[in-house]
Amino acid sequence: MALAYVLHRRPYLDDAALAELLLDDDSRAGAVVRGMAAKKSHKRAAMQPFVLLELSLAGQGDLKNARAIEVKRPHGLAGNALYAGFYINELLVRLVPRGADTDGLFALYQQTLLALATGEVEPVLRRFELSLCHRLGYGIDLWRDSEGRPLTPEGRYQLQPELGLVADLKGPYAGQQLLAMAQDHWQEEAVRRTAKQFCRALLAPLLGDKPLKSRELFRLAGGVQ
Structure with a gap:
């Protein structure tokens, strides 16, 4: 498991998002987050900027699969x-x-x-x-x-x-x-x-x-x- 922040995300395939993550090992990673299309998807609510997440990353190469995503703490920014x-x-x-x-x-x-x-x-x-x-x-x-x-x-x-x-x-x-x-x-x-x-x-x-x-x-x- 890793702690992460979403730096950027965009739609990817039919029900997924491609997210750029900053990880607690001081690296940046690209990750595919599946299951974003469902209206009640907790992933869609979680994968917002300025929210501390806990998640697991699987796969080889430049692009990982993000799983077991849990919100740890949001940072309230305004203006x-x-x-x-x-x-x-x-x-x-x-x-x-x-x-x-x-x-x-x-x-x-x-x-x-x-x-x-x-x-x-x-x-x-x-x-x-x-x-x-x-x-x-x-x-x-x-x-x-x-x-x-x-x-x-x-x-x-x-x-x-x-x-x-x-x-x-x-x-x-x-x-x-x-x-x-x-x-x-x-x-x-x-x-x-x-x-x-x-x-x-x-x-x-x-x-x-x-x-x-x-x-x-x-x-x-x-x-x-």
């Missing part, structure tokens, strides 16, 4: 927190390959859902984006530049994802805001604005040209993502 949840789900489907073991990812996701349900959305998203990039091997040191020199509050920097932060008098990022991000200090609007710009630039090479559907939903809803 901006709900759109933010869809955004992090889409990031995981786009950036984490099936079968990849990404250390600490399940705990990060679960903590993020809890934080979205109880706190301000924007700092939670920035923490998640930065932590996810680190776990995928694309993290940036917010304390030192690409030459190993400590960042200074008065310094200016540009981001080169393959190198890190490069000192540049005309760089778009102020050292003061970058150091605040490193210290998890989000009170100032300038820090939040810098963090949003920084995280978008950090994720852009990973996401490619295909736009995120959740960002469009967030924009239409007037959210902060």
Whole structure:
């Protein structure tokens, strides 16, 4: 048995769904869930996003069969927190390959859902984006530049994802805001604005040209993502 969250699902064959799952072994898996068509199917109610499930997975290869599905705990998200949840789900489907073991990812996701349900959305998203990039091997040191020199509050920097932060008098990022991000200090609007710009630039090479559907939903809803 495994604990899992549904990141995405879509209809599959006549009475089934194809679900993308995040598992408690820090991997992502594709699974076929049969018996979804019945009006009273508990599976249809269970296979929703932001619900902690217990289930078993059987079969070889890239696509498993999900069985014995039981709801353990739903996470109640609403408003901006709900759109933010869809955004992090889409990031995981786009950036984490099936079968990849990404250390600490399940705990990060679960903590993020809890934080979205109880706190301000924007700092939670920035923490998640930065932590996810680190776990995928694309993290940036917010304390030192690409030459190993400590960042200074008065310094200016540009981001080169393959190198890190490069000192540049005309760089778009102020050292003061970058150091605040490193210290998890989000009170100032300038820090939040810098963090949003920084995280978008950090994720852009990973996401490619295909736009995120959740960002469009967030924009239409007037959210902060």
